[in-house]
Amino acid sequence: MKNILYNKLAFLIVIAAISLGGCKKMFDVPPEDKLDIKNAYKTVADADAAVIGVYGKFQGLAKQYLLLNEVRADLLDVTNNADPYLKQLNTHSVTVDNPYADPRSFYEVILNCNDVLKNFNVMNEKHLMSVDDYQKRYSDIVSLRCFLYLQLGIQYGAVPYVTDALVNVNDLKDESLFPKLSLDLLLDKLIADMSAIPYISSYSYPTGSSLVIATDGSNTQRMFINKYYMLGELQLWKGNYLEAARNYKNVMETEINNTNTNFMFNTFHVNYNDGTYGNGVLYTDGGTNYGGLHSESALSYSTTYGFKSMFCLGNTAANWNHEWIWAMPYNSGFNPVNPFVELFANTGAGKYMLKPSQTTIDAWASNPQANGIPYDARGKLSYAVSNGQPVVMKYIYNYDPLVPLTRNGMWYLWRGAGLHLHYAEAANRDGKGKLAWALLNTGIANTFADASLASSSNTAAYLATMITPYEEPYKFNAQYIASNTAYRGPYHKNAGVRGRSGVVALNVSYQTDMTGLEAKLVDEGGLELAFEGNRWADLVRVARRRNDPSFLAERVYQKLLRDGNPEASTVRAKLMSMDNWYLPFKWK
Template identity: 90%
Template sequence: MKKILFIKMSVLIAIMAITLGGCKKVFEVLPEDKLDINNAYKNVADADAAVIGIYGKFQNLAKQYVLLNEVRADLLDVTNNADPYLKQLNTHSVTGDNPYADPRPFYEVILNCNDVLKNFNIMNEKHLMSVDDYQKRYSDILTLRCFLYLQLGIQYGSVPYVTDALSSVDDLKNESLFPKLNLDALLDKLIADMKQMPYISSYSYPTGSSLSITTDGSNTQRMFINKYYMLGELQLWKGNYLEAAKNYKNVMETEATNTNTNSMFNTFHVNYNDGTYGNGVSYTDGGTNYGGLHSESALSYSITYGFKSMFCLSNTAANWNHEWIWAMPYNPGFNPTNPFIELFANTGAGKYMLKPAQTAIDAWASNPQGNGIPYDARGKLSYTTVNGQPVVMKYIYNYDPLVPLTRNGMWYLWRGAGLHLHYAEAANRDGKGKLAWALLNTGIANTFADATLASSTNTAAYLASMITPYEEPYRFNAQYIASNTAYRGPYHKNAGVRGRSGVVAINTSYQTDMTGLESKLIDEGSLELAFEGNRWADLVRVARRRNDPSFLAERVYQKLLKDGNSEASTVRAKLMNIENWYLPFKWK
């Protein structure tokens, strides 16, 4: 396997622009700009080049990541244009030669991570960069490696765990040297790895970094993996719910000390639309998500404000940054090209191989809004009908079929709504069902405020009721007095995931129904996060936790059944055996 090549400081900014545009592989830089391994790892500029090189390799996994996590689940279906290997994913009949099931691409990035981590340690020992620079870069690459291993564990069940800087992926074929770990053992290893990390905040906090810049119209801040979120994911999978909640809460508090109140109040807080900021469903005929009847024709399709805008805006826009925790942008001028155009579009360069499953369409259709409209408008903003065919739009809103070679877009990984759903999943399992219900439904203030005190002169008691009655990490301040800015808690605009989109809240009885509420949280993921690469993992995690294969099998069965797939019953029977959830682990 090729080692990562390194870039001189004179071309680093250009490579940053390339990476932001499409993460062009570092090996594709002209030969005269390459440093051989003996001249690399000399200073922080070389370290930055190594980090960018890793993320350039990582972005090549986007297509495989989305396919494995969505086609295997219940929201995304294949079309008649799909190749045989995609159809295998859809019916859980994957053969050893299926390229989408090949673990090699993941391990190529992992071994690059191992090489970089080894050399960062050497640089630190030789004092070739500051301790602060070393800690930030080392921790980032270690966290990305943990993400890759978690994905391998989810998809394959048992995988080799290697931290050595091997020269080739082929070295891993010797299972006597690199025995496989099952998912539980792997989680233990990954949690231990992250707990010994020297740095856990983002690059730009608190003092900034040479890797956090704006260039070529994009900002790098959300390009790098969020370490708190990753540790939260590992703890959630392991069943350490309090620890998971602590880490997720740290992500929610990313801008807690920002003196810019727009950032402090809005970033990762899943807020209602306030007229200036907001990523919820909105209408153009007045009113809010909560009040007044709206005309269906007034649904806002704005690309600058509201739900759709999350998938259209530049990553320098405030609304975009308030929601997205991790996303990788594509630039049409550089490799790798955006793989999602080919998969989803049915015009221009699209091959239309994937479409929204009927189960997803039906779920939106049967989820009424509080304004009297009988369906969930997030569906209309996630897919549309083009040339008589249902088309997933989240990845292709910025694609113009009249300019088929211009394939800009994003690989979306983590965002605020998913953060709140996973935090709520942990809180619910940790006995905080009312808080979990609030974050899923109508928000903190609407759930906890004592309405009997609203018209009372006892303002202090009313304000106190807007602070959740728990210790951290379950304490949220949603205080609000319109006439007094001193009484505006950081979560006073929190609307809940369903509330932000204006759909009807589920019954409050779920506040004391742990498994029922957990199922509702997973259902909400299908409505809010459809097609974004989360679904298979969510189904597997909850089915494993409950030791209930039917939780997963029934959902996949319903997808295939509604599509008229003759293998629906066979697939359901197969997925009732947990061993059949996992892909065959075979080297190409």
């Protein structure tokens, strides 16, 4: 595992050069065949190289991560071009030789993490880097390892938990030495790990760090894991809803103290489109999404503003940074190669192996907008019909089939809408159904403001209703008076996930219907976050919490049924046993 420092990983593209083809070296790392491990881990530059190496190795998991989390669920279906192993994932009939189900690749990265952490400890003991540099790098790698272990627990159910710097990943085959932990016990370990890290912040490395670099139109800051989000995920899975909400709220408030109000008001707040900033559905014929009528043909496909732009912009653009919490770019000049073009595109280098499921298409079609259009326009901005075939577009908007070998793009991991949905899931389970409803539907001010006071001379009373009546982490200030810029609460532009894209709000009765609202939050995840790698985890988490296998099984069944798969009933029966949700934990 020690050679992780010197692997010429393609992740160097995000440090050294992005899509314009430049190649500015960040570190002078000698050729792999001339390195001596005795000279490693001597300086902060060595530590930075180790961090970059781990993330480069991690980026190689993107394809497997997406396949396990989407093909096994209900939003993606396989095409006739899919290989037999992909079809196994789709019908939950995975054999032990299925390469997509091999846990080895996850453990290879974990062992890289363990080796790096061991050497960081040595560097710290020998004072080879400052305490601050050590704490940030150590905490980052622990957090990434927790993400990997959570994924293993979700996919395999029970897995070995190892923090030693093993030399050979195959040592983990010996269960007598490395017994498997159940998902619940694994969560306890991971929460303890995250709670013990010496540095926690939304940004792993603040501006000014040697690992935060802007070069050739790209910035590295959002390429590293968000620790608060990671801890929020662990607490949500464990059922510690207050703690989950607290950590998710910390992510929402990443820029809350920024004196630049464009950052303070917009970062991770899921706001309405204001003419300059916004990532919701919009139209080009005037009016708003919130009642003004539009022509369907006026739907905006802008690559710089609105919903589609999230999947087109580079990571230095304001609208991109207002939404994306964690994403990693690809550059065609470096390895690893962007795997998503091959999976989704049906032109150029694409093999068109995956497509939107019919259930997903139907869900968008039956979700009307408040402006009178009878379908959810997020569907039109998430997939397209090309050459008569439905094509997932989120990963390939910047792909040009006339230049098939240029496969720049992004691996998208976490974003603001997902943050709000998971926060709402925690808040709902913690008895804050009205707040959860607000974040899902019409936003904080629209839900909590007392409309009867809007024309009152008692401005203070009206403004007071725009602050949620809860203690932290459920307190939000959405105060707003159009005529007075002094009254601009940090969340005054919050529109709700559905409201941001103009779809009809759910009935307010869901504010007091905990399980009903929870199901709607999961449904919304399918509409908003389709194909982004969240789906299987969301289905498993909620079904486990409810002890209701049908919550997951029925959704997968409907996918297979509507796509005409003859195995639909067999798969549903199989998934009614929770044991069958998990992949076989074996490797060659």
